[in-house]
Amino acid sequence: MAIFTMILRKMINNKWLELSLLFGLIISVALTSSMPIYTNAILQRLLIQELQQLQAGFGQYPGIYWLSAHLPAEDKEKSVKLAKSDAFFQTMGGRFGIPEQYYVRERATQRYNVTPAEPDKVDTTRQRSADITAIDGLEQHIRLVDGRLPAKEPVNGVYEALVVPEALTELGMVLDTVFVIRDESNQTEVRIKPVGVLDRSDYSDVFWYNIPSSYKNSFIIDYGLFEKDFTAGDKLQLQSSYWYWALDYTKMTLPTINTFIAAHFQIDKHMDELYENHNYNAPALKTLGAYYVKEANLKIMLWSLNVPVVLMLGFYLYMVANLITERQKTEIAVLRSRGASRLQIIMGYAVEGLVLGIVAFFVGPYAGMYLTKMLGASSGFLEFVQRAKLDVSLNREAFLYALIAVGSSLVMTLIPVLLATKMTIVGHKQQSARQKKSSFWHTYYIDVIVIGIALYGLYNYKSRIKDLLSLGLKSGDLRVDPLLFLIPALFILGMGLLVLRLYPWMMRLIYSSGRRWWSPSMYFTLLQVSRSSTQYQYIMVFLIITIATGLFSASATRTINKNTTDKIRYAAGADITMQIRWENDAPPAILTGLLSEEGDESAEDDAEAATPHKTQYTEPSFLPFTQLPGVEHAAKVFIRKDASFAKGKTQDTVELMGIETKDFGQTAWLRSGLLDHHFYDYLNLIAAKPSSVLISRSMAEDYGVKTGDTITVGWSGVEGAQFTVYGIIDYWPSWNPNPGANDTVTVTSKAGTTTKVKKPMLIVGHLSYIQNNLALEPYEVWLKLQEGAGSQAVYKAVSDHGYEIESLRDAKQEQIKAIKDPFQMAINGVMTLGFLISVFICFFGFLLYWILSLRARTLQFGILRAMGISFFQLLVILIGEQVLISGAAIGIGVMTGGIASQLFVPLFEMSFDPKTQVPPFKVTFDPHDQVRLYWIVTVMIAVALMILAHIVSRIRIHQAVKLGED
Incomplete structure (x- = not known):
């Protein structure tokens, strides 16, 4: 206890250093524990969203878990097996890990021929077949359309049943008609009578796995009666049994995924043991199975994104621990000289670190929760939006990560102590009198090694990109390789350390170049910085990594986000594109393709019928689209993907686009720089002549078509028209010039048969000319929305005007969905958070280092x-030191960040499939990102300098030198 008390007193004596160390530990634990918290939170949000999309897209309730078992006629133990299954499944509902809404059992007999017992009431010539079905708990979920509920026991030997409305038509019957079902295998006869017609009481009720119309060949009787007479009594052959759970999927969490899957395996094992032929349907299982891979990928991504921050924290903890050790080196040396072992000294500091570690362990995870909420609100680098908060919660894994972080941090803080315990008091005094040697990373050329690793990674990735583009390989979906963030971080660290290796020589060069002219204050400043450069390396490394990482993060995030949104906007063509249904005289789809049944005499009529029907369309009014709320511009865009063109004897398929040049230019979106001239110049080029067209470069190169040529364009069933080529384009809104996976063509020549890639081709012409000379067919409506306008108001207005939307693409909604992608959110959030943490760490490290330095130099x-030396000259000395140290570090950081961005940001092209990334990948630098970054760093330095100036003004320098002082 006495030793513990002594340690606490020592910590109180160095309270500012100890608090700084505690701050670093808490941030380290918070950052580390935020990784599993964020992973769980974002995957939880994604899980519910995907399950909701499953319900919206496929109309299936995601909480379904449905089982079926086929019961063969020769199986004599049906009732025993069913009893075992019922008992087993009765307890399984609580094992899925989410609330059970309904547990439903259903039984059905074989389908038998049904004959009327009263031939005078119904048509006896009609063939009828039906089964007898029972559904447990049915009565609470139906309403009677007609008739009454059946009795729970046979009435005069007749079973009463419910039927669905479709059964009346399918079986050709009316209520209260008795039918007979005969089983020839066991010579039994069952008389059954429909007494009521049912329908669902609530169409949103998840009790119903099947829609009622699926029971159109079924007589539905009381479940208890069925179990007694058919399951146990064996009056008819029992053919199938069904079990169905409706589970509340909205309560599903990531921990319950394992529970749900484990319950599935238990059920599957049970079914395998009892039934040879069984099946299941659980829509959520496929979604849940992918989450293990997503979770692993997201964790790797988070660790790689946080590498620069982890490096910063490591430097910070080591620096503070080193400062504490430096102040206590004399005490350590005295203890060693008086017989204390190195282990005893280290254990004393370990206890001290353990006290701080315990505090950080309990505080850090809660701070990590707040960091996670910040991650969820980030939509770009240093950009935050109002978004639904992430559902964050502490879990076991977060505290495990926190424990690992505390342990690693304690090891980091004990390294300076371990090195200090090597020396006795004599060695300590000798070292204090000598000039410091070079730092560890410079002694062992860590900077050169790290840069070498980063440049090797750069070369390797560039080779892979070259292969992707030259061979047409696929890079897969947008899943950014984590190493793309790790390698630049190593490069930034290595470059910063390399420049610091050269920094003392630069100071000496500056000192020598103006040695004759320097003022005393400047002379002293240069001498102090050049001789003590190793003392400032920690704070310079802080500033270099902070600035360089911020610049790289801003460029990388902006580039990834911009290319993702550009891809969406280009593919859509405008903010909203929709296809409106046009009134037409096309025959119903069910009648097309029918063949004549007449024979040879009707061959001529068949040929006539086989002639394609030319559909006549009625164009709806376009004016309302230009007046929709929130719509800035609207355009008509006709697209025919199966058009054809002819030039001489050459003919091929081409995509034809018809536009109105002015409206199209005001509505469509195209990134600048994709064409040789501005987008509008091409529209102006063809605006004057109705028959003029623009063609794609692929068409010009493959078929030798050039400007001034005349081509014939048409499509099946339409006579072609003449067009004149006015220009050649490489890209056009919504058109993908890259060949798809199956876009190949076989070419036969004297050398043999070869297969080559067939590039898509495009012709852009005037809509009015196409309609007048080819045909009037439905076109798409492209809309450009006003700034801040919402899509829902547009949809509602379109519906209110009586238009029926057949297809729709909303670029803004797709962009929002892309931003909410967990990997996209990880990049945006973690890079922003990492930079802000770096700034805070840098601020406290900067302040702490200079405060201690100033006090030591009193x-x-x-x-x-x-x-x-006057007080003003003293301030000039301090300002000069700040310029030569902090200013130089900021300059080095800007230079390093710029080089890293130019070298490594282009590598992110590998994460985008070159075939689908249209427009092509482009590295983006936004000056606003850099301005925000510089403002944050400037404010940090300014606040720190004001605090330092205040401290300097309070130092009583005139009392520092006293008679008898050393």
């Missing part, structure tokens, strides 16, 4: 004042 300042 005697030096006193001597300078005694030698005649």
